[in-house]
Amino acid sequence: MKQLVLVLGDQLSTALSSLRDADPASTRILMAEVAAEVEYAPHHAKKLAFVFSAMRHHAAALAKAGFAVEYVELDDPDNSGSLTGELERALKRHGDMPVRMTCPGEWRLKTALESWSDANGIDFGWVDDDRFLCKVEDFATWAKGRKTLRMEHFYREMRRRHDLLLEDGEPAGGRWNYDADNREPLPPPTARPTLPQPMHFKPDATTREVLRMVRSRCPDAFGDLEPFWFAVTPGNARRAFAHFLKTALPLFGDHQDAMASGEDFLYHAVISIYLNAGLLDPLECCRAAEDAWRNDAAPLNAVEGFVRQILGWREFIRGIYWHYMPDYAEQNALEGDLPLPGFYWSGETGMKCMAETIAGIRRNAYAHHIQRLMVTGNFALIAGLEPKAVCDWYLGVYADAYEWVELPNTLGMALHGDGGVFASKPYAASGRYIQRMSDYCEGCRYDPSDAVGEHACPFNYLYWDFIARQRQRFEKHPRMAMIYRNLARQDPQRVQRMRELAAIARRDLDAL
Numbered sequence: 472m473k474q475l476v477l478v479l480g481d482q483l484s485t486a487l488s489s490l491r492d493a494d495p496a497s498t499r500i501l502m503a504e505v506a507a508e509v510e511y512a513p514h515h516a517k518k519l520a521f522v523f524s525a526m527r528h529h530a531a532a533l534a535k536a537g538f539a540v541e542y543v544e545l546d547d548p549d550n551s552g553s554l555t556g557e558l559e560r561a562l563k564r565h566g567d568m569p570v571r572m573t574c575p576g577e578w579r580l581k582t583a584l585e586s587w588s589d590a591n592g593i594d595f596g597w598v599d600d601d602r603f604l605c606k607v608e609d610f611a612t613w614a615k616g617r618k619t620l621r622m623e624h625f626y627r628e629m630r631r632r633h634d635l636l637l638e639d640g641e642p643a644g645g646r647w648n649y650d651a652d653n654r655e656p657l658p659p660p661t662a663r664p665t666l667p668q669p670m671h672f673k674p675d676a677t678t679r680e681v682l683r684m685v686r687s688r689c690p691d692a693f694g695d696l697e698p699f700w701f702a703v704t705p706g707n708a709r710r711a712f713a714h715f716l717k718t719a720l721p722l723f724g725d726h727q728d729a730m731a732s733g734e735d736f737l738y739h740a741v742i743s744i745y746l747n748a749g750l751l752d753p754l755e756c757c758r759a760a761e762d763a764w765r766n767d768a769a770p771l772n773a774v775e776g777f778v779r780q781i782l783g784w785r786e787f788i789r790g791i792y793w794h795y796m797p798d799y800a801e802q803n804a805l806e807g808d809l810p811l812p813g814f815y816w817s818g819e820t821g822m823k824c825m826a827e828t829i830a831g832i833r834r835n836a837y838a839h840h841i842q843r844l845m846v847t848g849n850f851a852l853i854a855g856l857e858p859k860a861v862c863d864w865y866l867g868v869y870a871d872a873y874e875w876v877e878l879p880n881t882l883g884m885a886l887h888g889d890g891g892v893f894a895s896k897p898y899a900a901s902g903r904y905i906q907r908m909s910d911y912c913e914g915c916r917y918d919p920s921d922a923v924g925e926h927a928c929p930f931n932y933l934y935w936d937f938i939a940r941q942r943q944r945f946e947k948h949p950r951m952a953m954i955y956r957n958l959a960r961q962d963p964q965r966v967q968r969m970r971e972l973a974a975i976a977r978r979d980l981d982a983l
């Protein structure tokens with residue numbers, strides 16, 4: 472029987488479930504670059520180029536494997552502008568046939584496709600996306616009846632289920648989690664070795680054509696389109712990952728929470744872009760890291776930290792998304808209501824930590840985890856920005872952003888907007904934290920040890936204002952009791968001054 476299989480821009484895996492057993496002789500594949508997917512978020516120019524170039528390379532590989540592939544380019548004059556429109560056109564061209572696809576990663580698209588197929592009486596079927604290591608139903612079973620959902624408990628089960636970093640059924644080295652060993656700031660530039668850099672790839676003819684198209688079709692897209700250096704094929708993504716294993720994994724653990732001026736990547740893997748699009752396989756990455764430890768090429772704290780991010784956090788976050796959507800996206804537990812300041816786009820602010828982080832995002836469509844959580848995320852949390860605006864920004868500016876992973880990280884982890892579904896307390900921090908974990912404060916217009924003076928660091932007074940503002944919600948929280956005792960011990964005039972400074976700042980955040 473003939474079938475039409477739609478393959479999305481983040482379904483570029485060679486072993487995609489919808490195609491695994493498909494007979495090339497009876498399967499027509501549709502891939503389409505469409506305006507609706509370009510416009511649903513303010514995508515970074517590099518993200519657009521990455522998605523389209525990787526899609527075009529994948530289409531060529533599928534055609535080489537014998538499939539009939541229909542590829543619709545963004546500037547095709549007949550392009551309808553939406554995926555459902557392209558499905559309709561394909562069915563008109565080839566006559567009715569069943570449509571199959573691997574389940575999309577976003578609720579938005581899943582419901583749009585369901586409504587379209589119901590309304591048009593299309594024989595339409597989903598195939599489970601088994602590129603993840605925990606099925607949506609298995610997460611639901613795990614979550615059922617638990618009072619609190621904690622990544623650490625989930626992660627231990629996943630380690631056992633996938634037999635990763637175990638010795639005789641017990642955690643390698645005797646501990647499940649080496650997070651406490653992963654919080655070293657970076658030594659100053661004079662005392663540290665040259666930092667590794669992610670592998671860069673020269674654009675080939677396909678990528679150059681995509682760059683031309685993005686330049687002309689999306690001239691207002693955020694961020695720097697060039698230099699474009701991402702891998703756009705599974706082969707090059709694997710090379711980039713092997714380069715990480717060799718050059719950065721050994722120190723990944725120690726400096727996981729560090730930040731440094733002018734250093735966009737530190738010891739991070741820079742593979743989420745590839746994992747989320749399907750160019751890398753998560754289990755293969757975990758096993759390769761485990762092998763590095765077993766072969767004495769990387770220490771356990773680094774390898775465990777890395778495996779925890781992928782097997783633990785990545786899977787857990789996806790579980791949370793599907794477990795709580797669609798209501799999850801509407802949550803605003805802390806009632807943030809301020810619009811996103813313009814400097815989230817321009818990077819033009821006197822706060823050096825924010826300026827450095829945003830400049831890196833503009834360059835690379837990337838920031839590492841601590842920048843996302845403790846700089847731009849922390850600022851949005853303590854300033855009380857509106858979650859929807861913040862989530863839209865996160866969904867657009869990162870090349871690895873798709874809602875299933877962006878939303879729980881931003882709304883849940885960074886903004887505590889879900890009221891603490893999986894984070895026991897908000898990740899709010901003052902300038903002192905940023906000063907401890909980075910060198911950003913050196914040469915900043917503001918002073919991280921001042922909360923009330925002329926050069927007071929905005930993170931300090933916004934932090935204490937946040938704590939005071941959210942007193943009702945958090946005062947009784949056992950893990951925040953010390954913070955409230957600390958607030959009570961401070962001179963009331965000082966607290967009042969911090970709150971005045973916060974009120975002034977919150978009226979015009981762009982003045983910071």
Ligand code: FAD
Pocket residue numbers: 738739740741742743744746747777780781784785786788838839840841843844848865866869871872873876877880881884885
């Ligand atoms: P590394 O630090 O080298 O970690 C290795 C891998 O672990 C990553 O590639 C990623 O696949 C996985 N991982 C680590 N932490 C997480 C996490 N919290 N959630 C899911 N996977 C994780 N990640 C995305 O892939 N897309 C997003 O849109 C995204 N948005 C985020 C928004 C906020 C506010 C925060 C705090 C985090 C977000 N993350 C997101 C998680 C994390 O910051 C990125 O996965 C990571 O920075 C990617 O860089 P890397 O490949 O160098 O990661």
Ligand code: DLZ
Pocket residue numbers: 478479480481482503504505506508509514518519522575576577580873874
């Ligand atoms: C991110 C993205 C963009 C920018 N463009 C397309 C596109 O034109 N066609 C397509 O199939 N996929 C695109 N994607 C990826 C989708 O947005 C992604 O597949 C869904 O959000 C589901 O996760």
Ligand code: SF4
Pocket residue numbers: 821822823824825901902903905906911912913915916917918919928929930
């Ligand atoms: Fe950021 Fe404050 Fe440090 Fe400036 S002083 S870099 S604003 S934390």
